[in-house]
Amino acid sequence: MNNQKTLLISLLVTALAIGLVETDVIQFNTQGIHAQIDKTKSASIKFFGTPTQTSFNNLVLKNNIDGEVIVVQPDALIMIDNQDIKFQFKAYNPNENTIIVKKGTNLQLEYKLSEIDILKLYTVEKSNHTTRLITIAPQNIFGGIAGGLIGWNVGIGAEFNFEETMGSCMLGMLAGPLVLKGLKSAQNYAQVQSSDSWKEIHLDQWSVWSKE
Amino acid sequence: MRIIISLIVFNVLYANTLENKNIVKVSRGNNHVVIQKGQQIKINNDKRKLFFQGYNPVSNTITVKDISYKVFYTKRKKLEYNLNEIDKIQLRVDDTFKQAILLWYPNVFVHVMPQALVAGIIIGIAGGINMVITGEKDIDPSKGALSFIFSPMMIYIMGNGFINSWPTAKKYGKGQWLPIPLQGSNAWEIEHE
Numbered sequence: 001m002n003n004q005k006t007l008l009i010s011l012l013v014t015a016l017a018i019g020l021v022e023t024d025v026i027q028f029n030t031q032g033i034h035a036q037i038d039k040t041k042s043a044s045i046k047f048f049g050t051p052t053q054t055s056f057n058n059l060v061l062k063n064n065i066d067g068e069v070i071v072v073q074p075d076a077l078i079m080i081d082n083q084d085i086k087f088q089f090k091a092y093n094p095n096e097n098t099i100i101v102k103k104g105t106n107l108q109l110e111y112k113l114s115e116i117d118i119l120k121l122y123t124v125e126k127s128n129h130t131t132r133l134i135t136i137a138p139q140n141i142f143g144g145i146a147g148g149l150i151g152w153n154v155g156i157g158a159e160f161n162f163e164e165t166m167g168s169c170m171l172g173m174l175a176g177p178l179v180l181k182g183l184k185s186a187q188n189y190a191q192v193q194s195s196d197s198w199k200e201i202h203l204d205q206w207s208v209w210s211k212e
Numbered sequence: 213m214r215i216i217i218s219l220i221v222f223n224v225l226y227a228n229t230l231e232n233k234n235i236v237k238v239s240r241g242n243n244h245v246v247i248q249k250g251q252q253i254k255i256n257n258d259k260r261k262l263f264f265q266g267y268n269p270v271s272n273t274i275t276v277k278d279i280s281y282k283v284f285y286t287k288r289k290k291l292e293y294n295l296n297e298i299d300k301i302q303l304r305v306d307d308t309f310k311q312a313i314l315l316w317y318p319n320v321f322v323h324v325m326p327q328a329l330v331a332g333i334i335i336g337i338a339g340g341i342n343m344v345i346t347g348e349k350d351i352d353p354s355k356g357a358l359s360f361i362f363s364p365m366m367i368y369i370m371g372n373g374f375i376n377s378w379p380t381a382k383k384y385g386k387g388q389w390l391p392i393p394l395q396g397s398n399a400w401e402i403e404h405e
Contacts, residue, residue: 103305107245107305110242110243
């Protein structure tokens with residue numbers, strides 16, 4: 001009986017704590033640390049991907065109209081033409097005028113630059129949008145109730161025992177919203193990646209920049 | 213419990229047969245792509261996600277499996293296409309394994325629940341008839357004649373859920389598809405060994 005009381009009190013305290021945080025009665029510091037940007041620096045050269053010791057593998061493109069330069073370094077995320085595949089740029093082969101891209105662990109492809117019309121480059125400017133793991137939203141409440149009911153049933157199905165039933169119920173209540181939240185976050189992530197964070201380069205307006 | 217464990221083992225073994233057996237190699241220039249058994253493909257502009265099964269070089273055909281979830285059953289169909297009929301194959305290249313691990317378990321419930329609902333109604337009706345005939349006061353599906361209906365039904369429903377959950381979980385999402393044209397000037401070629 002003591003265990004039941006302790007569990008019930010813990011549940012109430014947890015619910016109260018979540019309520020206070022979610023209604024902003026208790027507020028955490030939400031301001032992150034941002035790197036300072038040197039605005040005086042020229043923005044005519046843009047880098048994509050991970051800088052390496054040698055620039056041998058980089059693809060350097062120069063805009064024929066405004067002279068903007070883009071340096072595509074290994075591991076930059078790119079999309080080719082109308083394909084919806086997010087490749088990792090690996091190298092530029094100047095001898096054959098091809099780029100080598102990779103997807104996953106075992107798919108590596110080579111594309112002739114002359115056959116590509118549009119190259120999309122993923123910009124590293126991350127959006128300020130952050131997703132908290134648990135927020136109270138209709139889908140969380142629904143997930144919680146559904147999970148709770150499933151958990152409760154599992155507990156009752158075996159043999160009625162208050163602690164086990166409540167334990168199952170709580171696990172279900174946690175699992176339901178987390179799964180829904182996970183799916184929602186994945187959806188948000190996909191939306192962020194596929195919307196305006198891709199720089200489109202029409203290759204007919206650009207030329208490969210040699211160092212000479 | 214034993215039934216569930218054996219079903220899980222069977223499911224894992226079955227899922228394993230979907231991969232890494234029959235393959236077809238296609239190439240164009242320096243690009244070589246291997247399509248393995250169990251990988252998802254789309255044929256021509258058809259939106260159906262199919263599971264590649266194998267390639268027959270003699271008849272120049274590929275075999276695919278169409279596994280699609282319907283609420284009360286899961287459709288499984290084996291199809292054969294002649295490569296001459298195919299303009300392009302689209303190969304799914306995003307990582308479906310991780311999402312399948314995440315979705316496999318809840319997906320079992322998605323398969324099992326609607327069928328369990330129907331089974332519950334059938335057991336209820338059969339139990340009612342049984343009560344009238346035998347004069348028993350309670351419905352106990354694990355005993356007597358009812359168990360002959362209940363047990364096979366439960367095994368079928370659970371088995372169906374476990375077997376179909378993995379492939380249908382792998383199908384989830386829009387996916388990233390690599391177009392492999394087999395006709396025209398940019399056509400890829402089948403590598404014959």
